[in-house]
Amino acid sequence: MDTLFGPAVSTLETSLRLRVARQGVLAANLANADTPKYKRVDLDFERMLEQKGTRMLRTHPSHRGGSSGGVRLVTDPRSITPDGNGIELQTELIENSRNAGAFVQQASVLSRLLLMRSMAITGNTS
């Protein structure tokens, strides 16, 4: 269905859903920051968006490519501590802040698009 802003709205919707999922994953990492042998978990965001029919463009050589989809277990060898836990508080907080910020931004863009659509329908610009 090709409606006004249809693709943009559905992409934003998918993205918002994935952002909430990722926020949960990051929350789990942070909650287990002191659990021995806990392994860091992260979402493969790009792959998941791609599966939903949206593709991120690689516009810079340092952009990371996609890999195995779904929830991916990541163990960072640099952050392994004697208790076998690979969580760094600052890394999680930064990622978390980025993710929540992106969610708020995209929610506001989605809101604006819906508003523009309703303007087009009603002809009411106020």
Place this chain on the structure above:
Amino acid sequence: MQLSNIVDIAVSGIAAQRARMTVTASNLANAESTRSADGGPYRRRDPVFEARPLDPFASRMDRKLRTVQLTRIAEDGRDPIRRHDPSHPDADAAGFVAYPNVNVVEEMANMISASRSFEANLVLLGKARRMGEAALRIGRS
């Protein structure tokens, strides 16, 4: 995944860190206690955390996520610190007193770490709230 799940996870982290802080406080308060209910000096305690599945009936992805839970409070097996103090009422025949195996510096480091983790989980709780507010504003002018 729902925002309420994020809140659940963050709350589990906050509760675990608060428990860890309590255990540390107990260790610090009893750093000089030479008597305890089970005889001998106070023994240092350590909280043991375990990663628990969020919700067994959740979606495939959510089942991989873990909350944290305090499963037990373990006693530290290290020997008591023996200090020479013949005037102490708990001194043995040779004049040595068995003091708790508590290292104050270690406890302070533990306390700071617990406090940092507590705050980090709290930040996350605030973020989840802000995301919820942003979602509620969708469609409003």
